[in-house]
Amino acid sequence: MPKNKKNIKEILSSTIPFLLMLGCGFIAGFLGTKNLDQNELAEISFLGSLFGFIFFISSVLVQTILHEAGHLVFGLMSGYEFVSFRVGSFTLIKENNKFFIKKFNLKGTAGQCLMMPKSDNCESCSYVLYNLGGILMNALVSILCFIIYSSVTTSIYLSEFLYGMIIFGVIAILTNGIPMKISGISNDGYNTFSILKNNTMKYCFYIQLKVHGLLSKGMRIKDMPIEWFEIDEKSDFSNPLICSIKCIEASYYHDRLEFDKAKSCYEFLINYSPNILKLFENEIKCELLFYEIIVTQNQNNINELYTKKLKSYIKATNCYISRARLMYAYHLIIEKDIKKANTFLDKFDKLKNTYPVKGEISGEVEVINFIKNKFLISDNINNSSL
Structure with missing residues (x-):
């Protein structure tokens, strides 16, 4: 691959997730304020807005944990053995039937769930559900949050959290489902596509x-x-x-x-x-x-x-x-x-x-x-x- 084309590809793979997050965040903010009448808008203090923003951003962490939990759940369903579960730099490992917290961070990733095939034959392993488990979990939770948001009257702060869960869930689905490499790391879609290839x-x-x-x-x-x-x-x-x-x-x-x-x-x-x-x-x-x-x-x-x-x-x-x-x-x-x-x-x-x-x-x-x-x-x- 020519070097200039490779550089363009690397730039796109790094900027697309950011642009998706920026765009979705703008839409979420627009929809959130649109659903409030003028009196409610006037009542929102600076501190209230700050709390609303915190609730909105906290959904990123929740969706990250849920994404890795999806790999864990669908991995266990597919016959894999738990190895480690990481969010940020905090890593949960199992050692001698006991759980311990260790620290590690992989550049370019927010979290990671690693499991080991129990089978001694690569042909007998299930790969698709394990790889796409995170995306499936993000999708299921995002749909649930959308149903709650659409059908139940909630407080402003809970609404902001639900916005975030929906928006960042969609971002997680797109950035992990569309085959690409982000900061040099192959995403779930890329791994699945490569394995099926x-x-x-x-x-x-x-x-x-x-x-x-x-x-x-x-x-x-x-x-x-x-x-x-x-x-x-x-x-x-x-x-x-x-x-x-x-x-x-x-x-x-x-x-x-x-x-x-x-x-x-x-x-x-x-x-x-x-x-x-x-x-x-x-x-x-x-x-x-x-x-x-x-x-x-x-x-x-x-x-x-x-x-x-x-x-x-x-x-x-x-x-x-x-x-x-x-x-x-x-x-x-x-x-x-x-x-x-x-x-x-x-x-x-x-x-x-x-x-x-x-x-x-x-x-x-x-x-x-x-x-x-x-x-x-x-x-x-x-x-x-x-």
Whole structure:
């Protein structure tokens, strides 16, 4: 795809949701005031208007929660197992039959419900209901709110809330149902369309969910069968679902401390830039930067990767445990700044307690220990052990 066309597509995918929200909000406000007579309008104080606005905006959070609840309900109906439920940065996980709150945020998403297929065969899984469950829930609730609003006399504040539920429900349906990528993330409609398109996409989606579910339970990715991640190299790796499996293959080698093999996987994928999603491109560059730091220490390659844009991405994703590992290595090995390196080591320790993926934590701890053994012991630098 030509670069200028790709840029136009990225701009549209980012602005369409905003324009939809702006337009729907204007319509909601217009309809809301239209249904009030002049006396009622005159009685609304500034404080009352503020409360009305708060009720209206609160419907965004409610519809977000309902959207993820839709994935949960229809996922359970389709035979999936609960893994995690996230709204904003707050993530509910299940561990040893108990629920815990962890913290994580995925750039470009307001929430996420992740589930794991119970089946060992991708062909026997149901994909459509799980993917479209959020949209169905938004639609059902929006219809219910419309019926209540149309047939029941309510207070001004409840009316504002109902407006918001209807309007933001429609926005959620459109932005999640129309196949597109928003801020580099494939929406529900895009995933469903891709899965229905061919069996390779179905398999990749299945493996994504399976791997994340097992990692969340504490299994290391290096203990999973490598055959799961072997994709025909003639496949279209610019497709997000296929690209993700190659990234998982790289993570498999990374977890085995076979950094050269992991680097080869990422170098293979970076050749598809700029056609791969920006999210994947940034993640790949972060890992390539890490391998340059701990393997070659080639300053020219490091400078080429560690650009202003990548620095901004690293800062925006500082809740990822792999970011603390990357910056610890950078300041320890390249900058030779032990004090700054230790701040990221402290951050790594804190993230271990809040990060929701147990298997990933175990792998990253081993990598941190590898860095310490290779670069600290030889220099006689005393650091607290993990």
